[in-house]
Amino acid sequence: MDIDLQGVISGKKRAFEDIYNKYFDLLFYLAVGYVNDYTRAEDLVHDAFIKLWERRKDLYSDSNVKNLLYTITKHNCLNHLRQQEIIAKNCRDYLIPELKYRQEALDNFANSFEDVESLLVIVERAIDNLPEDIRMVFKMNRFENLTYREIASKLDVSPKTVEARISKALKLLRVELKDYLPLAQLMFWFLR
Amino acid sequence: MCLDIKTITLEKDFLHILKGKATKKERSQFFESLAHNSNLKSEFMAFQKIWVLNNMKYRSRDKKKIKKSFNRFWSDINTSYSLYRRIWPTLSTAVALLAICLIVSNLLFKDLFFTSVETFTISSPKGNISSVELSDGSKLWFNSGAKASVTVYNHDKITVELNGEAFFDIPHDKNREFIIEMGEYSVYDLGTQFNLKYDKDNQLINLSLFEGEVAFKKGENNLYSDLLPGEALNYNIKNAHKTVYQCDKDYITAWKHxxxxxxxxxxxxxxxxxxxxxxxxxxxxxxxxxxxxxxxxxxxxxxxxxxxxxxxxxxxxxxxxxxxxxxxxxxxxx
Missing domain, CATH: 3.55.50.30 (Phage tail protein beta-alpha-beta fold)
Known part of the structure; x- marks a missing residue:
């Protein structure tokens, strides 16, 4: 499904509904991942779509809408975290290390939607490379949204085993994917 | 591939944090340690990245929810752009002016014991907050610009008609009802501490609960009584839209201080x-x-x-x- 850019520019409901259905949840889970607040995350992505609506007339026929949405969402989240940090300075300073970390981590996340897409391909490939038993548990949990308990009863193993396999899967993925970390993180190793 | 226990424990800890299962204290300690350990930090960052990418690709909310959220988006852009910030509208308008020197008037109504029904009104002028202690030990604070009419019936019922923002600290007493009325909406208090803001002009009610329980009603109908301490309820009278979210007492009651x-x-x-x-x-x-x-x-x-x-x-x-x-x-x- 391609984006109906002309429809977006002229403010057609159908065109907006299409991009909304296609990208809202994806951006929402990005926001949730770094903002850690469902209601807030929804609002931040909502705001990104509103911004797109407000700026729709400035779009060109070759504008990259998904990248625009991605950039605005990321910017909104960073801005939100920065504001939270300022607020925390006054009465909740125990939150500051976490808020600082979140900003750094999100800043290090993909720079554009293209980066996200290529990372997704890489993750996919890495998942396929996991050992069979681990991959199966991981996929059931991540793709079918089954709980550890449900998976355990399906496979007739203990929930602890399921938990251990998921942890292993994530560990393997992390090791496998470490080459794709942004340079900024690798720099730490040289500077230490 | 071989994995030692220690590294798996690490992933478990990471998951614990990312899934929001850690306590405030654990979180605080965890992120404090990241700040001092760049190695651990980059490991966690990579872990979180995979986690988030995975969620982005494979998770989605149910269709109805997406439809609902799109409809909200569509109605927002077609009404007024300023309406879309729903989460804190009441608070941001609530921040009215307080005097540089806070004049706190402590009114004691001991006489109320001797009358069967007594009504008094209290209004907090712009730039002031006022507080009142009632005969039953209830303490009420009114933010700048708030108005209230308090009626005490035979020691067994107290009603407060409120417009504006107020903080309530009500001791539990099973023989006495405490009701705050805002037009046809009301909050029944069952021995609690909470902050209530009724914005009559914008038709918004914001209720933040810090202790105990309350029931939020329209007429005789119970609208919401499941609010837990530490949660706040936003209610838009115009469209009956309600949002429940986590709140922070220090933050919400900052006006009081x-x-x-x-x-x-x-x-x-x-x-x-x-x-x-x-x-x-x-x-x-x-x-x-x-x-x-x-x-x-x-x-x-x-x-x-x-x-x-x-x-x-x-x-x-x-x-x-x-x-x-x-x-x-x-x-x-x-």
Whole structure:
């Protein structure tokens, strides 16, 4: 499904509904991942779509809408975290290390939607490379949204085993994917 | 591939944090340790990245929810752009002006014991907060601009008709009902501490619960009674839309302690408050600044120059102060 850019520019409901259905949840889970607040995350992505609506007339026929949405969402989240940090300075300073970390981590996340897409391909490939038993548990949990308990009863193993396999899967993925970390993180190793 | 126990434990800890299962204390300790261990930090960052990418690709909310959220988006853009910030609207408008020196009037109504029905009204003038202690030990604080009419019936029922923002600290008493009325809506209190804001003009009710339980009703119908301590309820009377979210007591009751609280508030609104508070005129040299959002808590005793400096440091705003010969003062934002 391609984006109906002309429809977006002229403010057609159908065109907006299409991009909304296609990208809202994806951006929402990005926001949730770094903002850690469902209601807030929804609002931040909502705001990104509103911004797109407000700026729709400035779009060109070759504008990259998904990248625009991605950039605005990321910017909104960073801005939100920065504001939270300022607020925390006054009465909740125990939150500051976490808020600082979140900003750094999100800043290090993909720079554009293209980066996200290529990372997704890489993750996919890495998942396929996991050992069979681990991959199966991981996929059931991540793709079918089954709980550890449900998976355990399906496979007739203990929930602890399921938990251990998921942890292993994530560990393997992390090791496998470490080459794709942004340079900024690798720099730490040289500077230490 | 071989994995030792220690590294798997690490992933478990990471998951524990990412899934939001850690306590506040655990989180705080965890992120504190990341700040001092760049190795651990980059491991966690990579882990989180995979986690988030995975969620982005494979998770989605149910179709109905997406449809509902799109409809909200579509109605928002087609009504008014300013309506879309729903989460804190009540609080940001609630931040009214308090006096530099807070005049707290402690009224004691001991006489209420001797009458069967007694009504009195209390209004907190702009720039003041007022507090009242009732004969049963209930303590009420009213924010600037709030008005209330309190009626005590035969020691077994107290009603408060409220317009504006107030904080309630009500001791539990099973023989006495405590009801706060806002038009046809009401809150039944069952021995609690909570902050309630009724914004009559914008038809919004905000209820933040800190202790005990309350029931929120319309007429005789129970609208919501599952609020837990630490949660807040936003209710929009116009469309009956309710949102429940986590709240922070220090933050919400900052007004009680004489602080400015700004949460995602546009500079134009902050400017209005500063104008009234410091008796100055603020002009915008650069109109784009008007919509810049700010959040923060600032003591009201702070000098205007200090507040302006804070605003300047946290954004790309610049200001100039112009004292006139007649004693008036202009501030220009640019």
């Amino acid at each position: 004489g602080k400015f609280v700004f949460i995602d508030q546009p500079l134009i609104e902050i400017a209005k408050e500063l104008e009234e508070w410091y008796d100055v005129t603020i002009e915008f040299g650069n109109g784009e600044l008007k919509d810049d959002l700010f959040s923060g808590v600032i003591k009201r005793r702070t000098s205007m120059e200090h507040i302006l400096k804070v605003l300047q440091l946290t954004s790309n705003l610049n200001y100039a102060i112009d004292y006139q010969k007649d004693g008036s003062c202009y501030v220009i934002f640019e």
